[in-house]
Amino acid sequence: MSVLAEAFAKELGSESDLRRAVDEVARCTALLPLRANLFQLSFHAPEVARRAQPGEFAQIRVAQSHIPLLRRSFSFSRADRDSGVVSFYLGAVGVGSRRLREFGPGDEARILGPLGRGFSIPDRPGRSALVSGGLGAAPFPLLAERLREVGEEMIWLNGARNSSELYPDELIPSGVKEVVQFTEDGSCGQRGRVTAGLGPLLSDLDRVYACGPNPMLGAVVALMAESKSGSAGPPQLEVSIEAPMGCGFGTCLGCAIPLRPKAGPGESAVGLCCRQGPVLRGSLLDWERLLTQPAHLQ
Amino acid sequence: MKASATSFDPRVDLGRGLLLANPVTVASGTFGFGFEQEALAGVGHLGAIFSKGTTLLAREGNLPPRIAETAAGMLNSIGLQNPGVEVVARDYAPRWAKWSVPVLVNVAGADIGEYVEVVRRLDGVTGIAGLELNISCPNIAHGLDFATEPAAAARCVAAVRAATELPLVVKLSPNVTDITEVARAVEDAGADAVSAVNTYVGAKIHLPSRRPVLPGHGSGGLSGPAIKPLALAAVIRVRRSVRIPVIGIGGIANAADALEFLVAGADAVQVGTANFNNPQASREIVEGCQAFAREHGLLRYSELRWQELDHPGTEESGAPAV
Numbered sequence: 001m002s003v004l005a006e007a008f009a010k011e012l013g014s015e016s017d018l019r020r021a022v023d024e025v026a027r028c029t030a031l032l033p034l035r036a037n038l039f040q041l042s043f044h045a046p047e048v049a050r051r052a053q054p055g056e057f058a059q060i061r062v063a064q065s066h067i068p069l070l071r072r073s074f075s076f077s078r079a080d081r082d083s084g085v086v087s088f089y090l091g092a093v094g095v096g097s098r099r100l101r102e103f104g105p106g107d108e109a110r111i112l113g114p115l116g117r118g119f120s121i122p123d124r125p126g127r128s129a130l131v132s133g134g135l136g137a138a139p140f141p142l143l144a145e146r147l148r149e150v151g152e153e154m155i156w157l158n159g160a161r162n163s164s165e166l167y168p169d170e171l172i173p174s175g176v177k178e179v180v181q182f183t184e185d186g187s188c189g190q191r192g193r194v195t196a197g198l199g200p201l202l203s204d205l206d207r208v209y210a211c212g213p214n215p216m217l218g219a220v221v222a223l224m225a226e227s228k229s230g231s232a233g234p235p236q237l238e239v240s241i242e243a244p245m246g247c248g249f250g251t252c253l254g255c256a257i258p259l260r261p262k263a264g265p266g267e268s269a270v271g272l273c274c275r276q277g278p279v280l281r282g283s284l285l286d287w288e289r290l291l292t293q294p295a296h297l298q
Numbered sequence: 299m300k301a302s303a304t305s306f307d308p309r310v311d312l313g314r315g316l317l318l319a320n321p322v323t324v325a326s327g328t329f330g331f332g333f334e335q336e337a338l339a340g341v342g343h344l345g346a347i348f349s350k351g352t353t354l355l356a357r358e359g360n361l362p363p364r365i366a367e368t369a370a371g372m373l374n375s376i377g378l379q380n381p382g383v384e385v386v387a388r389d390y391a392p393r394w395a396k397w398s399v400p401v402l403v404n405v406a407g408a409d410i411g412e413y414v415e416v417v418r419r420l421d422g423v424t425g426i427a428g429l430e431l432n433i434s435c436p437n438i439a440h441g442l443d444f445a446t447e448p449a450a451a452a453r454c455v456a457a458v459r460a461a462t463e464l465p466l467v468v469k470l471s472p473n474v475t476d477i478t479e480v481a482r483a484v485e486d487a488g489a490d491a492v493s494a495v496n497t498y499v500g501a502k503i504h505l506p507s508r509r510p511v512l513p514g515h516g517s518g519g520l521s522g523p524a525i526k527p528l529a530l531a532a533v534i535r536v537r538r539s540v541r542i543p544v545i546g547i548g549g550i551a552n553a554a555d556a557l558e559f560l561v562a563g564a565d566a567v568q569v570g571t572a573n574f575n576n577p578q579a580s581r582e583i584v585e586g587c588q589a590f591a592r593e594h595g596l597l598r599y600s601e602l603r604w605q606e607l608d609h610p611g612t613e614e615s616g617a618p619a620v
Contacts, residue, residue: 018337023577061575066370066523066551071575095367112577246365246372247574249338251330253350253376254365270358270379289361 012259012284015275016056016117018249022047028107029085036164037092038135040077040171041100046084048113052076054143055118055240055279058086059248061110062096071112072096073245075139075211075278086111089138089167115248116278119143119209119238125151126206129235130176131194131220133212134160137167139240143209148175155180157197159212163188195219202227202235210282211240218291221282237282241290243273250275258289306591307598310345310566312543313490316400316428316465318345318566321599322556322584325547325570326351326404326430326469327376328521331390332397339577343584344399345566348467348493349386351406351432354416356382364518366502366511371524371549372571373500375512378406383419391425400427402467410454414461421462428464431455431489434471434496445471445496448483459488467545470494472532478539485540493545493568494536495529497521522571523549530562537563537607551579553586560602 026045033039048058059071078087092101103109119139128147130140137158147154154175159182160166166188172179180197181189190197194216198208202224210220217239224237246252255273260283269286271277308320323346329335332347341347359379366373380386386403394401403420407413413431420426433454434445444454455468468484470477472495481492497519502511510516529548537544546564550556551572559567572579591599 018334021338023339068367069370069372069522069571069575070367110576244363244365246374249577250334251328252365252374252574253327253330253359253379254363254374256359256362256364256379 012271012276013117015250016115018115020051021113021115021249022051023110023112024048026086026109026111028103028105028109030105031101031103034168035166037101038090038165039092039101040087040089041103042078042085042087043109043111044084045086045111048111049079049084049086050081052079052086052114052142053118054121054146055116055139055238056114057116057248057278058088058111058113059115059245060088060096060100061112062099068095068099070246071110071248072100073115073248073274075240076114077138077141078145079142089135089141091135112248116274117276117280119240119279120236121146122150122152122207125153127153127204128155128207128209129198129201129205130154130156131198131208131210131212132156132158132167133194133216134165136210136212136216136240139211140167140209141171141173144173144176148173153177155201157182157194158189159183159194159216161185193219195223199223199227205235208235208237209240210237214241214290217241217282218287221285221287224282238279239282239285240279241273241277241285243277245274248274258286260284260286304597306596308588308591310543310599312428312465312467312545312566314428314463314465316346316490318400319398320345320584320587321560321564321566322580322587323348323545323566323568324573324580325568326432327374328570328573331386332394332401333390335573335577336397339581341397341399343581345584346427347399347401348430348568349390349401349403350380351378351404352380352383352386352416353378353406353408354383354412356380356385361513363511363513366518368500368502368520368522369524371500371520371522372574373502373512373518373520374497375514375518383416387419387423387426391420391423393425395425401425402428402430402465404430404432404469405458406432410457413454414457417458417461417464421464426464428467428490429458429462430467430469430493431458432469432496433484434469434473445480446474448479451480452483452487455484455487455489465490467491467493469496470532470536471496472528473499477532478535481536481539485542489542491543491545491565492536492540493547495525495532495548498525498528521549523551523555525549526555526558530558533559533562533564534604534607550583551576553583553590556583556587557590557602560599561604563603563607565600
């Protein structure tokens with residue numbers, strides 16, 4: 001490996017530790033219907049709940065039959081070690097999630113997890129912004145719980161296209177100091193995009209955590225690259241990105257993500273969302289290639 | 299170790315000294331190089347592992363999207379993403395050498411010269427139990443040429459055969475007019491066994507954008523339970539065409555599926571897409587097959603074979619009877 005490639009590999013870090021994952025038969029404890037087609041689905045899965053960290057995900061087997069064939073990948077929205085309950089924040093948009101919308105207490109599903117690499121939790125408290133777009137709010141309740149435990153001061157910029165797609169205020173953990181809502185159509189909170197709210201905050205932040213559609217994440221990266229950083233340097237940015245996954249543990253190679261093409265000649269600039277991600281430092285991704293993917297994937 | 303005449307012997311002889319502990323193996327491209335599954339669910343229960351397709355140089359693979367779910371199946375167009383043969387021989391093989399399960403490296407190339415060069419690098423490397431020649435990858439340019447033309451397939455196999463003493467399995471494509479012609483050609487050229495079948499070429503359309511989901515030509519390889527009946531029919535025909543062992547592949551998701559392939563004439567099976575939705579699939583299949591064998595008092599799995607297949611190598615070429 002070239003010196004440049006070695007430096008890149010170090011920055012990229014190790015892959016997810018598959019030995020932490022368990023495949024647990026989980027029983028549904030609750031389905032909480034939310035606005036429009038959104039819902040929160042909870043399972044009793046004590047082994048998964050004990051291991052889950054913010055930003056990591058689970059592979060849920062939706063049906064015993066061959067349709068849908070593949071498991072569905074969802075970030076942990078909550079994981080309570082004491083009750084052994086894990087929760088997911090979903091929208092009924094496809095074959096798998098519509099089937100999950102029909103789940104009720106007592107229904108069983110296999111849950112494989114935790115998988116992937118999650119958000120970094122700082123050793124010493126500072127100031128964080130949590131920036132979400134639509135369903136991208138999913139991993140932040142668990143992240144906020146863990147950040148609260150270290151005494152982090154948090155502001156949550158909660159964005160969506162319209163009020164019916166906004167993550168509900170009442171589900172946001174109490175440890176979040178301030179919540180600012182943004183909708184593109186102005187139907188709730190401030191009219192506009194979360195990036196408009198993030199810009200003025202940047203100089204006072206130590207960390208930015210972002211999750212949402214790729215164009216939103218690209219806009220956050222661009223905003224932070226342009227902004228003048230304070231004396232302490234720019235805040236660290238971690239993004240949780242989405243890619244269509246087959247297995248979730250690195251064997252189907254379906255969830256390829258383009259990495260910054262600076263790995264050096266002959267070194268691969270393709271990573272797997274399920275092993276190197278889904279949470280990555282924003283600077284590691286090749287946003288130009290990521291954002292030129294076909295529109296139906298965005 | 300010789301099994302007594304009255305006890306069940308699950309072993310399968312694939313020829314050239316390659317003896318599998320049981321007939322359940324995992325298909326190339328569905329198990330990586332074994333390390334992910336080793337961490338998740340273990341590999342010691344398997345008869346063999348067929349690695350991800352390996353080329354001379356590292357390949358990044360195709361641009362996303364690379365997979366698309368279909369009814370009881372999935373399409374893939376990975377494009378042979380792999381680290382190249384040097385990494386496989388230098389870094390992976392020493393780790394495989396510590397496993398009890400034999401690992402066969404699936405080999406792919408753009409031309410005969412590349413196949414031979416990859417095979418030369420793997421020949422004699424400790425930890426590599428055999429080779430599976432991928433003459434039928436649907437997702438790289440010209441990848442199907444060797445698979446569809448019996449004479450070209452034979453030339454490729456003969457060249458590889460001359461370059462190695464390792465057990466040599468040749469993976470057949472179902473995307474041909476007559477799979478038996480290719481099977482016979484590669485048998486005559488020195489293959490120790492054939493595996494059948496690779497994925498079927500398929501496509502999925504995204505109606506709102508009026509375009510195929512997969513990029514490039516818009517097609518990929520279809521796998522999963524959707525192809526099982528097609529694969530079973532192919533295995534029956536291949537079994538009748540050649541005398542060498544046949545490894546059945548296509549939509550095997552449980553023990554009954556695996557046993558059906560043994561009835562259809564397969565000596566062993568490869569579990570593929572099921573590994574993606576159930577990391578324990580191959581273990582459950584091994585255990586389920588053993589339970590079936592006990593329950594039915596089998597001495598060998600080969601007793602399951604459909605009796606009319608007892609005389610392999612007898613089918614004439616031509617279109618399958620319907």
